[in-house]
Amino acid sequence: MGNGILDIGISGLLTAQNQLLTTSHNISNVATPGYNRQQVILNTNTPQSSGAGFVGRGVHSTTVQRIYNQFLVNQSLQIQTQSQSLDSHFAQIKQLDDMLGDTTSGLSPALQNFFSALQDVASNPSVIPSRQAMISNGEALAARFQSMDQRMSQMREGINAQVTSLVVEVNSLAVQLAEINQQITLAEGASGGQPANDMLDQRDELINRLSKLINTDTIRESNGSVSIFVGNGQALVVGSQVLSLKAIQSPDDPSDLTLGLISRNNTIQINEDQVTGGVLGGLLSFRSETLDSAQNALGRIAITLAQSFNEQHQLGVDLNGNMGVNFFTVPSPKVISALTNNPASNITASISDHGALTTSDYQFSYDGTNYTLTRLSDNTSVSTLVAPSGGAPLILDGISVTGATILTNERFRIQPTVNGAKDIAVNIADTTKIAAAAPNRTNAAVTNTGTGKISAGTVNPLPLDPDLQQPLTITFHTPYDGQYDVTGTGAGLPATNQAYTEGADISFNGYTFQISGSPAAGDIFTITPNLNGSADNRNALLLGALQTKNTVENGTASYQSAYGQLVSQIGNKTRELEVTSKSQANFLAQIENTIQSTSGVNLDEEAANLMRFQQAYQAASKIIEMSNTLFDSILRIR
Structure with a gap:
């Protein structure tokens, strides 16, 4: 009986000791990241059968287990990787929103200053300082486009640098996970399958850190290791085996770095659409969803402004009497x-219609049968069975492919507007070359007796008619029969017996005008070259009207409203991400609080446990002492 009581006392002493050690361990690791509270699992020893029934033989510790909820942890990882992605995207887009919406350094003030200077030229067409101010403000506008594009390019370079840095960090965590997988497998194997709790906590903390960088999936293997998959199922860690990520040039745009997975000396590109979480996912989604389209949108405004302004500028004459040249340099598509x-x-690609440009990139490809031009934003495409040429171009959204030397399954990325803001520049420096005047003058003969009046007229859109500045004479028949003759040099001249319709357009030699009122027999009207147009502001007024004319997005937006749409779009997206990011962070905090309430160390509770287990230890010691007393009593029997 003494030995039985002694065994029971010893078992109680040992279990109480294990509980004290485990409680002390919990208290010591209260601030350790990723630590889960541990507890000793107890079980009764096999009782001894006797005639009076089964007599207990004490207690033993079966294992020390973590207080751990796998479901909550998995949910936390999913929410955390989404939260990190949103935070990363928001941090980037906030910079873009601040730049575009700035009332002093944004595009709007530079646009307004340029057109204000142009209005000054229209008011004082012969004043050289006004012309110089227009050129200077044009240069300032181009510089503003360039500086904003440079900032966006710096953001792109920053993303590349972060991708490179984050890939190194991911690979480091992967190596650590593989090492601890091996340690856990060996430790649990040597202990007969007992859980290596502290190592499991360390591994979970590494997985937690990895999920902040990139979306991960985990599979727990039968040997105790965990396999880690990233993206859309690409293996990163399998047991103690590690594969590495690599920052590689995007096959379609080498200026962008993307992710590749190194497998057996081969690098396999990971589709960016599959990297949906973590800081990496946020960076890549910002670049593809926001930065690319914003840079393209800014470039589209620059190209449309340059092209439409040039087209009108070429329809006027400068102070030297010459037809206008390009005021701006028009950027070309990037292929x-x-x-x-x-x-x-x-391939050869150009912009055939600047007004039809979108903010998308395009892909030109050849599959061995079809030559296809695809808008990448929605995969809309046009195809042809023969290679495009100058006579038979392949056109989509104002992008024209006029030549292609391409092999089967090859492809080209066409970025029509990405360099628009970067490459726009003022093309003239001589103030006399500003074409503020119209090329022709219209006159009514002083001898006219009717009430007919001739309008100032306008130049037809480009290309210019070579006979534009050839004199024309319109003479009404005598006797008056409602008809007139047109004489001069040019296509279709002379033109006789033309029926007169009041206010109708009359077009010859690339010039359109109207005659109103009631001309009389023999009345004469003339169109002559504007040889002394220093005080003429007609083309300057037409240039100024471009400020509010809808020339962007197929004639649905002006320069300013197109920029306003860009600012609004980025601003709304920024606000959306801010709200969603905060909401996700709150959700994550709730999940983590739930996990902590279950798995976290509560010092008050542990202090109570410490006292309880101390008392159990003392009580077990008392049992041992009593057993010793009983044994001594037996020895004293004679």
Whole structure:
């Protein structure tokens, strides 16, 4: 009986000791990241059968387990990777929103200053300082476009740098996970399958850190290890085996870095659409969803402004009597050959209609049968069975492919507007070359007796008629029969017996005008070159009207409203991300609080446990002492 009581006392002493050690361990790790509270699981020893029934033989510790909820932890990882992605996207787009919406450094003030200077030229067409101010403000406008584009390019470079840095961090965590997988497998194998709690906590903390960087999926293997998958199921860690991520050039745009997975000395690109979480996911989604379209939108405004302004400027004459030249340099589309293309392959792409431009990139490809031009924003495409040429171009949204030397399964990325803001520039420096005047003058002969009046007229859109400035004479028949003759040099001249309709357009030699009222027999009207147009502001007024004319997005928006739409779009997206990010952070905090309430160390509770287990230890010691007393009593029997 003494030995039985002693065994029971010893078992109680040992279990109380284990509980004291575990409680002390909990208290010591109260501030350790990722630590889960542990507890000793107890079970009764096998009782001894006797005639009086089963007599208990004490207690033993079966294991020390973590207080751990796998469901809540998995939910926390999913919410956390989404939260990090939203935070990362928001941090980037906030910079863009601040730049575009700035009332002093944004585009709006520069646009307004340029057109105000143009209005000053219209008011004082012969004043050189006014012309110089227009050129200077044009240069300031171009510089504003360039500086905003440079800021966006710096953001793109910053994303590349962060991708490179984050890939190094992901690979480091992957190596640590593989190492601890091996340690856990060995430790649990050596202990007969007992859980290596502290190592499990360390591994969970590494997985937690990894999920902040990139979306991950985990599979727990039968040997105790965990396999880690990223993206859309690409293995990163399998047991103790590690694969590495690599920052690689995007095959379609080498200026952007994307993710690749190194497998057996091969690098496999990970589709960016599959990287949906973590800081990496936020950076890549900002670049593809926001930065690319914003840079394209700014470039589209610059290209449309340059082209439409140039077209009108070429319809006027300068102080030297010459037809206007391009006021701005119009940027050309950027064409990128895929890294897998033959170096000799190339295509020729240009902008055929600046008003139809979108903010999307395009892909030109050849599958061996069809030559296809695709709008990448929604995969709308046009195709042809023969290689496009100057006579038979392939056109979509104002993008024209007029030549292609391309092999089967090759592709080219066309970015029509990405360099628009970067490459716009003022093309003239000589103030006399500002074409503020109209090329022709209209006159009514002083001898006219009717009430007919001739309008100032307008130049037809480009291309210019070579006979634009050839004199024309309109003479009404005598006797008056409602008809007139047109004489001069040019296509279709002379033109006789033309029926007169009041206010109708009359077009010859690329010039359109109207005659109103009631001309009389023999009345004469003339169109002559504007040889002394220093005080003429007609073309300057038409240039100024472009400020409010809808020339962007197929004639639905002006320069200013198109920029306003860009600012509004980015602002709304920024606000949306801010709200969603805060909401996700609150949701994550709730989940973490729930986890902590279950798995976290509560010092008050542990202090109570410490006292309880101390008393159990003392009580077990008392049992041992009593057993010793009983044994001594037996020895004293004679």
